[in-house]
Amino acid sequence: YTMTLGVEPTRPATDYGYIRRGAALPEAEGAFAVARFVEKPDAEGAAALIADSALWNSGYFLFRADLMLAELEAHAPEVLSAARAALDNATTDLDFVRLDAAAFAKAPKISIDYAVMERTTRAGVLPVSFPWSDVGTWDAVWQVLPQDEAGNALRGRVEVLGTTNSLVHSEGEGLTTVVGLDGVVVVATPDAVLVTSKAQSGRVKELVGVLRARAHPEADAHRRMYRPWGWYQRVDIGERFQVKRIMVTPGGRLSLQKHHHRAEHWVVVKGTAEVTLNDDVVLVHENEAVYLPIGSMHRLTNPGKIPLELIEVQVGSYTGEDDIIRVEDIYGRSSG
Amino acid sequence: YTMTLGVEPTRPATDYGYIRRGAALPEAEGAFAVARFVEKPDAEGAAALIADSALWNSGYFLFRADLMLAELEAHAPEVLSAARAALDNATTDLDFVRLDAAAFAKAPKISIDYAVMERTTRAGVLPVSFPWSDVGTWDAVWQVLPQDEAGNALRGRVEVLGTTNSLVHSEGEGLTTVVGLDGVVVVATPDAVLVTSKAQSGRVKELVGVLRARAHPEADAHRRMYRPWGWYQRVDIGERFQVKRIMVTPGGRLSLQKHHHRAEHWVVVKGTAEVTLNDDVVLVHENEAVYLPIGSMHRLTNPGKIPLELIEVQVGSYTGEDDIIRVEDIYGRSSG
DSSP states (O other): EEEEEEEESSOOSSSSEEEEEEEEEETTTTTEEEEEEOOOOOOOHHHHHHTOOEEEEEEEOOOHHHHHHHHHHHOOOHHHHHHHHHHHHHEEEEEEEEEOOOHTTTOOOOOOOIIIEEEEEEEEEEEEEEEEOOOSHHHHHHHOOOOOTTSEEEEEEEESSSSBBBBEEEEEEEEEESSOOSEEEEEEOOEEEEETTTTTGGHHHHHHHHHTTTGGGGTOOOOOOTTTTTEEEEHHHHHHEEEEOOOOOOOBBBBBOOSSSEEEEEEEEEOOOOETTTTEEEEEETTTEEEEEETHHHHHHHEEESEEEEEEEEEESOOOOTOOOEOOTTTOSOOO | EEEEEOOOOHHHHOOOOOEEEEETTTTTTTTEEEEEEEOOHHHHHHHHHHHHTTTTEEEEOOHHHHHHHHHHHHHOOOHHHHHHHHHHHHHHETEEEEEOOHHTSSOOOHHHHHIIIISSSOOOOEEEEEEEOOSHHHHHHHHHSSSTTTTTTSSSSEESOOOBBBBEOOOOOOEEESOOOOOOEEOSSSSSSEEEEEEGGGGGGHHHHHHHHOOOOTTTSSEEETTEEEEEEEEOOOOSEEEEEEOOOOOOBOEEEOSEEEEEEEEEEEEEEEEEEEEEEEOOTTTEEEOTTTTTTEEEEEEESSOEEEEEEEEEEETTTTTEEEEEEEEESSSO
8 A cells, every 4th residue: 555644634724635534444553545535625625524534635655665666657657667767867976866857857747646646546544643734835834833922933133013923034144124014924035035924925836936937046046056066155246246155065076167257266264175277286275365367277176074165256257157168077067 | 584395285194294374474475484383283183284274394494504503592502502512623534524422412402493493483484385205104105106007116126926005125136025915015125124014114213223222233234334435345254254345435545454363365356456564565456366364464545546346355263343453544543
């Protein structure tokens, strides 16, 4: 059997899916066959389902690999073959296994619920009763957080005045303030600010669609960009310059590269850098700097045992990410 | 006469002060003596005042200097004497005239309305009828801004969804989003985020009091700190480092200083810097860098004709503003 955890309902929720129980499973004490999966009901339907001992569908599945492979073979063979091809053609770099993107993209876009669980005759459900929420909206986040006497859940650098039943989450150095509102959600990060009501916080997915349609980079990217070798983050930008903070993990190595439009100054603020600059290789320690002229071939490596952090000041007529000419990259990238 | 501009009311506003007209002034065509200043009335009082041809008190005053000096002598001599002492003991640096702080602090805290206008017999009012708002709340800001068909005034990098009659103002690089709200005000800057309703936006002053009581620096300071020589702004901070962007106006000169706990790397990204480092003076041009070891005596000057901008990377065990030992300062400061 493929087992799901079915949560004992504590209220007639209309934002969860339900599972009707079938016969008790003789093989597993306390477990039942799945009679039927039921989509999000209305309030009346939810009450009726609960009266009939239905359970919330937690979305947790437990199964043996050989059984799931057989189920996929039987009910969703296109998913299985695409996954197999993506794995067969995968490449590895350091800690990453990179599935073959083209093969993976051929897999039908379908959830395991629809592809297997609603089709198989071997679906089971184990009733559980621990406190559970799928935390699928900011309203749900507010519900699971500790609240003060005004019903506010406040996190980070936040001050509120005359505000009740609200979630205010502030990341980074900035201060976030709310005056005279009830039931709002404010999430402020260095990338972006979201203001909504708890009642409407389910529309955030719709908002992301709008951001993507309008080509806002925030729809898909964070300010801190993770790479196989660590991460970088822009901290300032001006007319002819840009400043980044770069972290390279121990053993991490950026591509051998050059730029047509910018020179770079690196100041090491933590750890030790091994810098290749044309034909030379030098070690640059904490509080030391190195200059990389326009057009110079260079490479940054962390040869040490602790993370390397440096401040990069780019100066030039163009500082976009696409002015990187990669000559050699241990991670197999040709761009980006 | 000391004249005020009295705005012809366009609605029975309860958030403005009013002026009752007295007799026409024979000396000035169309002008009237002030019969009485009336504080913010309730809705009924406002309607009665308007029926009686009262005017909004715009807070604009026009007067001859010798007349105002005589009025102050007669009605508020402590204000006059404190102002005179502050001016007599003022100091100058570059474009600034710095009033004597101690003398100025002795002036009673009273507005010109109460100190003079309500006491003198020589107050006049000139009715005017141009569109006017004192823009004293974010609600008033929203009212004077152009609004889209949903009643939203959106400025900067902003996206809204299902949002109406709202003001959303976003400064800097971040994106600000609002979902499913009506009549809210969102102001997002790199320093801080304010979320309120138009109805409650008058409470921002109260909020500032709370911020001050809780010692939040945002109550009084901006991220960009202005100085006699230009400005600086922190762009990043870490465990043992800090990054600042510094602008020095042409001819501007920082104090001769040193630090006990940090070294500094300066990368010039615009203009030319004259850097004094111990016994040497060097010119540092765009895309050049200079290193200032811990304990070194240094000074930064902009000898050029255009603003100088540089990125300062501080590295050390402590990077607070109070690790500046000023040896010589053309602006007469001993600290800060």
